[in-house]
Amino acid sequence: MITGPQMRAARSLLGIDQKTLAELAGLSVPTVQRMEASSGNVRGVVDSLTKVVAAFEFAGVELIGEGTASTTGGRGVRLKIPPSKN
Numbered sequence: 001m002i003t004g005p006q007m008r009a010a011r012s013l014l015g016i017d018q019k020t021l022a023e024l025a026g027l028s029v030p031t032v033q034r035m036e037a038s039s040g041n042v043r044g045v046v047d048s049l050t051k052v053v054a055a056f057e058f059a060g061v062e063l064i065g066e067g068t069a070s071t072t073g074g075r076g077v078r079l080k081i082p083p084s085k086n
Contacts, residue, residue, distance in 0.1 A: 002041070002052065002063055003039075004036045004042060018032045018036070025055040035048070
């Protein structure tokens with residue numbers, strides 16, 4: 001699974017725009033825009049999701065799932081769950 005915020009963060013780490021990601025993944029810019037607009041898990045055609053993940057991995061970005069350890073090390077960022085406002 002990948003989220004819209006993860007996609008935006010991964011693009012930012014690479015310093016690329018949506019057009020470049022679309023080219024790397026072999027998708028259209030509107031498809032990338034729609035995927036990134038998701039507030040939670042990106043829903044869509046499995047093939048499109050697979051292409052985006054593969055493009056990020058090829059470019060050197062490891063997508064880390066919630067509660068998952070990074071397997072290869074290296075620098076990175078992780079979004080923490082914000083504390084509840086009780």
